[in-house]
Every structure is written in C-alpha cells, then in structure tokens.
C-alpha cells in the first residue's frame with residue numbers, strides 16, 4: 001500500500017472507531033492560535049526579544065526551561081527570532097518584570113501570575129488556586145476552555161500577551177518543625193506561604209510570612225519560622241529543608257501551578273504570523289517539558305527526603321476541611337471586591353466542577369488500583 005493510501009485508510013478507520021458523531025462534537029481548534037486568518041509568511045523579518053525572568057541565574061527546571069525555550073525558538077525560526085534571557089536583577093528586579101514588559105522597557109518575561117495579584121486579584125487564578133485544578137485540568141482550561149481567552153483579555157489592558165510558561169505539577173503542602181495533629185496546632189504558627197494558600201491559612205490562625213528565598217532556611221533552622229512551603233522534593237531538597245524540618249505534608253494549596261511567559265503586546269503584534277505561531281508552539285513545548293521534568297526530579301529527590309527520616313503525611317482532615325471552607329470564603333470576598341476576579345473565578349470553578357468527576361472516575365480510580 002502506498003503511504004498516502006495507508007494514511008487515508010487509517011484515518012477513516014480511526015474516524016469509524018471514534019464514532020462519526022463523537023468526532024464532530026470534539027472542539028475543532030484549540031484556542032491557541034493568536035489569529036485564525038491566513039498566514040503572511042515573512043521569513044526575512046528578524047526580531048530580537050529581551051526576556052527577563054523572576055529566577056536567579058541557572059535556576060533548575062524553571063530557569064532551564066525558559067533558556068531551552070529561547071534556544072529552541074531561535075533554532076526553529078532559523079534565527080528570525082532571537083531571544084536573550086536575563087536572570088532576575090540583571091535588567092529589572094525579580095518582580096519588576098511585569099511593569100517593565102508592560103511599559104515596553106523589555107520585550108517579555110517569565111514569571112508567575114500570582115506574584116502580581118496586587119495589580120489585579122484575578123491574576124491569582126492564572127497560576128491556580130487551593131483545592132483547584134491539577135496541571136492536566138489547568139492545561140485543558142487554558143487550551144480548550146475559556147482560560148486563555150480570559151487571560152489574554154485581561155492582560156491586553158496592561159499591554160501584555162500571556163502564554164503558558166510551564167507547570168510545576170502538584171506542589172507539597174510544606175515543611176513543619178512540629179507535627180500537625182489538629183486545627184489547634186496551626187494557631188499562631190509562623191509559616192512562609194504566599195498567595196491564596198497564605199490567605200486561606202491566615203483564616204485558620206496561621207501567620208503567613210514572606211521571606212526572600214535566601215533567608216528561609218536560616219529562619220526555619222533558628223525557629224524564626226515554624227514552617228515553610230516551597231515546591232516539591234525536586235527544589236525543596238536543594239534548599240536543604242529536609243535537614244531542619246522533619247514533617248512534610250502533602251499538597252493542597254498549589255495543585256498545578258502555571259508559570260507565565262508574557263510578551264509586550266505592541267512588540268508581539270508587530271511580529272509576522274509565522275513568528276507568532278512559533279512562539280505559541282514553543283510555549284506549548286516549554287509547558288509540557290517543564291511538567292515532565294518536575295515529575296522526574298520530584299521522584300528522584302523524594303528518595304533524598306525519605307533517606308533523611310522525614311515523616312511524609314497528609315494534613316489532618318479537620319485542617320483540610322477548614323481550609324477548603326476558608327478558600328470558598330476567600331473567593332467570595334474577592335469576588336465582591338473585584339469584578340475581574342469574579343468573572344475568572346466563576347469560569348474556572350465551573351470548569352473544575354465539570355472536570356472533577358472525570359478525573360475521579362478516570363485518574364483517581366486508576367491510581368487506587370495501580
């Protein structure tokens with residue numbers, strides 16, 4: 001059989017297997033392409049992109065990921081797009097990247113949306129939320145639901161165009177120096193925990209503290225902090241937390257945190273359609289490979305955590321129950337204050353509700369028997 005005939009036969013067989021009506025109901029096109037008009041190729045156009053990150057130089061996985069994105073984009077564009085990556089504090093401070101890109105002082109950045117919640121509470125939700133979506137569900141919301149549409153609409157007001165910038169996967173609940181046996185043990189606890197997770201824990205009596213990355217270990221060692229979250233075994237062991245805290249609780253507050261890759265809109269709009277598409281595709285690759293790298297590194301470093309005699313456990317059920325209730329209160333309060341938060345929250349919540357059942361029937365049941 002000729003190759004073309006083989007493909008034709010295979011495709012029609014696949015269509016029959018899937019059921020013709022089922023196929024038609026599938027979404028036709030992911031909401032990924034920036035524009036759907038016909039392409040105007042412009043291979044001769046060359047552009048340089050100055051991209052700043054919120055990470056230190058040579059930062060594992062996240063920093064490596066954005067460096068790889070830059071290299072791959074230059075390679076696949078045959079040099080038509082040249083991206084130069086600058087670690088934090090070289091061009092702008094770690095958390096100055098949003099404003100610098102918005103103003104056009106730099107062309108792009110790699111960071112996380114929830115760091116900028118002070119500008120707009122809705123930004124929290126493009127990173128994720130406690131008891132919210134897994135990485136897989138977050139991808140589905142952004143690719144096939146309204147997630148990316150809402151993100152782009154909102155960021156356009158700030159002269160920005162966001163893309164998926166990689167996902168950490170489920171994060172651990174954090175390191176505690178003392179065992180948490182019930183809700184009472186959280187009262188007055190000093191913990192480094194940012195974002196919505198921090199606001200939820202604050203309602204449970206925790207005193208959320210924000211410390212620069214370089215100061216957390218010492219604060220924990222000297223009991224200035226009683227607990228800290230960071231990410232998962234992959235990066236937590238590099239911080240040395242397993243040496244000073246012996247209780248490591250499983251995740252609840254960052255179930256699939258999405259990083260953001262964001263371009264200045266004026267600069268982005270001037271690119272050729274071909275260049276825009278290459279950025280879109282390179283972002284998808286960055287997103288997928290960062291998640292798979294976190295998976296493997298977490299698995300490897302979990303052995304280091306276990307070897308250190310750390311007790312890994314789930315937080316007590318009264319804590320989790322109270323935290324879940326507090327999350328809904330936090331969302332309710334923010335919805336009353338911010339129309340943007342309300343709009344994005346309602347959309348994300350409905351998407352989560354739709355997907356929950358399938359994730360339970362599909363993945364969760366499988367994991368129970370594996």
Ligand code: CA
Nearest residue numbers: 171230231254
């Ligand atoms: Ca974290």
